[in-house]
Amino acid sequence: MSRITQAFKRAREENRGALVVYLTAGDPNLAVTRELVPVLARAGADVIELGMPYSDPLADGPTIQQAGQRALAAGATVARILDTVRAIRQSCQVPMLMMTCFNPVLRHGLEAFAAAAAKAGLDGVLISDLPPEEAGPWTQAAWRHGLDTIFLVAPTTPPDRARLIADLTRGFVYAISRPGVTGAREDLPPDLPELIGQLRQVTDKPIAVGFGISTPQQVATVCRVADGAVVGSALVEIIADLGGAEDLFYVAPNFVSELARATRREHT
Amino acid sequence: MQRLRHREPPRGGEREDMSVDDRHGKFGRFGGQYVPETLMPVLKELEEAYFAARGDPEFQREFDWYLREYAGRPSRLYLAQRLSEKAGCRVYLKREDLNHTGAHKINNTLGQALLARRMGKRRMIAETGAGQHGVATATVAALFGFECVIYMGEEDIRRQAPNVFRMRLLGAEVRPVTSGTRTLKDAINEAIRDWMTHPLDTFYCFGTVAGPHPFPVMVRDFQAVIGREAREQCLELEGRLPTKLLACVGGGSNAMGLFYAFLGDAEVELIGVEAAGLGIEAGLHAAALGAGTPGVIHGSATYMLQDADGQVLPAHSVAAGLDYPGVGPEHAWLKDMGRARYVAVTDEEALDAFVALSRLEGIIPALESAHAIAYLLRMAAQGELRPDDLVIINLSGRGDKDVEEVSRLLGERITAMGGVGPATSSLHPSPGGGSR
Numbered sequence: 001m002s003r004i005t006q007a008f009k010r011a012r013e014e015n016r017g018a019l020v021v022y023l024t025a026g027d028p029n030l031a032v033t034r035e036l037v038p039v040l041a042r043a044g045a046d047v048i049e050l051g052m053p054y055s056d057p058l059a060d061g062p063t064i065q066q067a068g069q070r071a072l073a074a075g076a077t078v079a080r081i082l083d084t085v086r087a088i089r090q091s092c093q094v095p096m097l098m099m100t101c102f103n104p105v106l107r108h109g110l111e112a113f114a115a116a117a118a119k120a121g122l123d124g125v126l127i128s129d130l131p132p133e134e135a136g137p138w139t140q141a142a143w144r145h146g147l148d149t150i151f152l153v154a155p156t157t158p159p160d161r162a163r164l165i166a167d168l169t170r171g172f173v174y175a176i177s178r179p180g181v182t183g184a185r186e187d188l189p190p191d192l193p194e195l196i197g198q199l200r201q202v203t204d205k206p207i208a209v210g211f212g213i214s215t216p217q218q219v220a221t222v223c224r225v226a227d228g229a230v231v232g233s234a235l236v237e238i239i240a241d242l243g244g245a246e247d248l249f250y251v252a253p254n255f256v257s258e259l260a261r262a263t264r265r266e267h268t
Numbered sequence: 269m270q271r272l273r274h275r276e277p278p279r280g281g282e283r284e285d286m287s288v289d290d291r292h293g294k295f296g297r298f299g300g301q302y303v304p305e306t307l308m309p310v311l312k313e314l315e316e317a318y319f320a321a322r323g324d325p326e327f328q329r330e331f332d333w334y335l336r337e338y339a340g341r342p343s344r345l346y347l348a349q350r351l352s353e354k355a356g357c358r359v360y361l362k363r364e365d366l367n368h369t370g371a372h373k374i375n376n377t378l379g380q381a382l383l384a385r386r387m388g389k390r391r392m393i394a395e396t397g398a399g400q401h402g403v404a405t406a407t408v409a410a411l412f413g414f415e416c417v418i419y420m421g422e423e424d425i426r427r428q429a430p431n432v433f434r435m436r437l438l439g440a441e442v443r444p445v446t447s448g449t450r451t452l453k454d455a456i457n458e459a460i461r462d463w464m465t466h467p468l469d470t471f472y473c474f475g476t477v478a479g480p481h482p483f484p485v486m487v488r489d490f491q492a493v494i495g496r497e498a499r500e501q502c503l504e505l506e507g508r509l510p511t512k513l514l515a516c517v518g519g520g521s522n523a524m525g526l527f528y529a530f531l532g533d534a535e536v537e538l539i540g541v542e543a544a545g546l547g548i549e550a551g552l553h554a555a556a557l558g559a560g561t562p563g564v565i566h567g568s569a570t571y572m573l574q575d576a577d578g579q580v581l582p583a584h585s586v587a588a589g590l591d592y593p594g595v596g597p598e599h600a601w602l603k604d605m606g607r608a609r610y611v612a613v614t615d616e617e618a619l620d621a622f623v624a625l626s627r628l629e630g631i632i633p634a635l636e637s638a639h640a641i642a643y644l645l646r647m648a649a650q651g652e653l654r655p656d657d658l659v660i661i662n663l664s665g666r667g668d669k670d671v672e673e674v675s676r677l678l679g680e681r682i683t684a685m686g687g688v689g690p691a692t693s694s695l696h697p698s699p700g701g702g703s704r
Binding site: 107 | 304307453461466566567574580
């Protein structure tokens with residue numbers, strides 16, 4: 001059983017949702033990423049999602065776009081990010097997945113990328129612009145190296161398509177809360193329980209909800225219906241505000257532990 | 269002579285990766301749909317609607333009617349006599365610049381607007397580089413009563429100011445794009461993000477033969493009228509097929525539109541002219557086919573400008589409409605098949621050709637189209653044209669939009685140049701003037 005699957009299983013056994021925390025790898029630099037990931041894990045992040053910075057991230061709003069620009073300007077590359085993952089792994093066993101656009105994976109070669117990612121200690125990879133129709137060669141390579149393959153289901157996805165996506169998924173199904181790009185938003189869509197309900201009918205894999213989830217209250221709402229919540233832009237904003245300053249190592253874990261408390265179902 | 273198996277679906281097992289499958293948007297190993305999941309059902313809906321319309325004679329009749337009555341087609345195939353003299357062979361210009369709105373872009377936007385109307389969409393968005401596609405989209409949005417938002421890079425807004433005003437006059441909202449390189453690539457990113465945010469009511473009127481399926485197939489089909497007309501006109505005027513076709517390639521829609529009807533005519537040489545910008549060696553260019561590598565950009569597998577880590581590299585061209593690091597996947601396939609060849613001319617050569625055509629023929633070309641003229645002049649100078657060559661150049665757009673920018677780049681030297689034809693050595697842009 002993969003680390004990611006175990007994390008969701010443990011959360012379920014503890015009657016809470018799993019907290020997936022996103023940060024862009026290398027923002028503001030890879031030294032900060034390396035220090036921050038274990039701190040966030042101790043603060044209660046069940047899974048760490050490391051964003052691979054990309055020049056043209058179609059699915060991202062301004063917050064994560066700018067984080068990617070900062071990371072690239074600071075010299076983040078696939079190889080250096082994997083080095084950082086390897087360094088984190090020496091002292092920290094938190095499940096880690098990488099979220100990336102397809103082109104960097106393709107550029108390195110599917111097989112080579114999967115091999116390097118697994119060897120560095122990543123547990124899974126989510127390719128944000130790789131739909132199931134084009135994903136065959138990638139999933140074969142990823143599974144050969146024991147990597148989970150996380151796929152996205154959108155509110156626009158019809159049920160038969162959701163089933164196809166869930167079948168290719170290892171780890172958890174990532175349900176997008178609403179149409180649009182990543183970024184913090186004030187409200188959750190009111191039809192979220194129905195969306196999750198429909199998804200439950202086509203899969204028994206864990207479902208985590210992301211896009212627009214930024215507060216403990218929203219995490220609590222999501223965790224009442226789903227198996228986990230993904231928080232990204234809200235943490236990326238904290239990193240943007242504080243950079244590599246000492247304060248980051250207090251403010252960011254405090255925020256994550258607030259989110260983690262909100263995942264408990266009896267808490268509400 | 270090899271006839272390409274175009275339009276045939278792949279056969280199981282047998283050299284599948286070299287075949288073309290319009291229905292699924294596969295051109296050998298190129299094309300496809302690489303987009304976030306939110307857009308996949310929207311693309312499927314668009315595919316269904318488009319292929320239903322493609323097979324519907326009523327839709328085709330309607331499209332033909334608008335092309336004729338509204339856009340003013342067929343466009344002329346004009347024998348450019350003084351240009352022919354300079355080239356040393358007969359040279360025809362396919363006058364897409366004479367279409368309503370001044371470029372080939374209207375062919376595509378009329379087709380997509382009719383489709384959007386069939387699909388019941390009320391809001392139309394588009395990206396634009398040179399502003400020609402933005403103007404053509406704003407035009408059909410006005411014609412059919414769609415709400416219209418155009419994404420345009422800040423840098424392009426500066427250098428194509430007349431088109432920005434035209435779009436606003438036509439009732440479109442022009443949203444400046446400040447991310448990335450602030451040019452066409454980033455305008456496409458923002459338009460895709462808008463579409464992801466409003467997937468149900470919005471029709472994305474994509475401007476070229478790139479992007480995810482079905483855009484490369486659909487836009488090519490709507491532009492293919494250029495080549496169908498040109499082929500027929502050439503046979504009528506000359507009693508034979510041309511020996512060479514020349515068209516500029518940014519995303520590649522005017523080139524694909526011209527080439528498509530000739531793909532099966534193996535004796536017709538297809539030449540796509542990319543932008544070499546300030547030079548391929550300098551790394552400041554837009555020659556995705558000439559100097560790029562295979563990758564995935566804007567939802568399609570194709571040649572593109574990228575670094576060793578798969579990050580998109582910024583393109584450069586004096587022509588905003590060519591300033592794009594990707595290219596349509598069907599061009600990538602034609603290159604790999606050896607059916608078309610792709611060359612590149614620099615900003616300088618394009619500016620020279622811009623002036624040359626103005627003075628030889630009294631026709632001010634778009635800076636984009638000037639690239640195709642420039643390659644003709646280069647072939648002529650290098651003795652690569654025979655007297656019995658018969659060349660058709662796609663004059664894809666008119667240059668009014670570029671007059672201000674060219675005046676900034678060439679300034680006084682234009683008036684100082686006497687006589688006809690370009691004095692090549694005196695026409696180079698001022699230092700730094702050709703770059704951003």
